[in-house]
Amino acid sequence: DSGVTQTPKHLITATGQRVTLRCSPRSGDLSVYWYQQSLDQGLQFLIQYYNGEERAKGNILERFSAQQFPDLHSELNLSSLELGDSALYFCASSVAGGGTEAFFGQGTRLTVV
Amino acid sequence: GENVEQHPSTLSVQEGDSAVIKCTYSDSASNYFPWYKQELGKGPQLIIDIRSNVGEKKDQRIAVTLNKTAKHFSLHITETQPEDSAVYFCAASGDFGNEKLTFGTGTRLTIIP
Numbered sequence: 001d002s003g004v005t006q007t008p009k010h011l012i013t014a015t016g017q018r019v020t021l022r023c024s025p026r027s028g029d030l031s032v033y034w035y036q037q038s039l040d041q042g043l044q045f046l047i048q049y050y051n052g053e054e055r056a057k058g059n060i061l062e063r064f065s066a067q068q069f070p071d072l073h074s075e076l077n078l079s080s081l082e083l084g085d086s087a088l089y090f091c092a093s094s095v096a097g098g099g100t101e102a103f104f105g106q107g108t109r110l111t112v113v
Numbered sequence: 114g115e116n117v118e119q120h121p122s123t124l125s126v127q128e129g130d131s132a133v134i135k136c137t138y139s140d141s142a143s144n145y146f147p148w149y150k151q152e153l154g155k156g157p158q159l160i161i162d163i164r165s166n167v168g169e170k171k172d173q174r175i176a177v178t179l180n181k182t183a184k185h186f187s188l189h190i191t192e193t194q195p196e197d198s199a200v201y202f203c204a205a206s207g208d209f210g211n212e213k214l215t216f217g218t219g220t221r222l223t224i225i226p
């Protein structure tokens with residue numbers, strides 16, 4: 001168990017809908033990262049938050065947004081969902097920013113039908 | 114931005130033999146290089162990491178080497194066992210402004226009993 005909790009584990013929704021994925025980082029970790037992993041694909045960086053503020057942005061679609069709350073949990077919001085958004089979404093957390101061990105949650109498997 | 118290349122994409126070895134996975138990175142400012150193991154349906158698990166001020170690190174059957182000049186780093190698994198079968202990802206990150214982990218495309222390792 002990495003200590004990073006992601007909910008829900010599975011999500012099935014229709015095209016055009018909006019969903020929210022939740023991540024609780026390890027206790028004491030200030031940095032949260034979101035990654036997308038499509039079938040048989042690598043891990044694509046979406047966005048990073050550090051202590052409540054956005055720190056870095058990757059290839060995140062405009063339909064997607066995220067935030068980190070004062071209690072350091074983070075949410076990834078995906079809207080106007082398309083079939084191609086079906087993927088595993090992982091959250092990782094680390095104590096600080098770069099150069100520190102990052103631990104991943106078990107992921108949320110999103111299926112858009 | 115950082116680009117990490119990983120080879121091979123698939124690797125099959127006999128149980129008990131050694132496995133080597135190689136990665137190259139492009140950004141000379143990267144200074145942290147972790148390796149993750151991902152089993153089917155699970156999140157990536159950190160198995161070993163190395164920092165740029167170290168050339169080699171070993172943990173039981175797993176070792177990682179780093180050549181900063183050539184921007185190469187490698188994962189070595191000795192005395193392979195069936196439970197080593199998984200997808201392995203290398204990654205690189207740096208300090209502020211380059212904190213996110215940039216992942217390689219993964220290596221599917223199969224241990225043949």
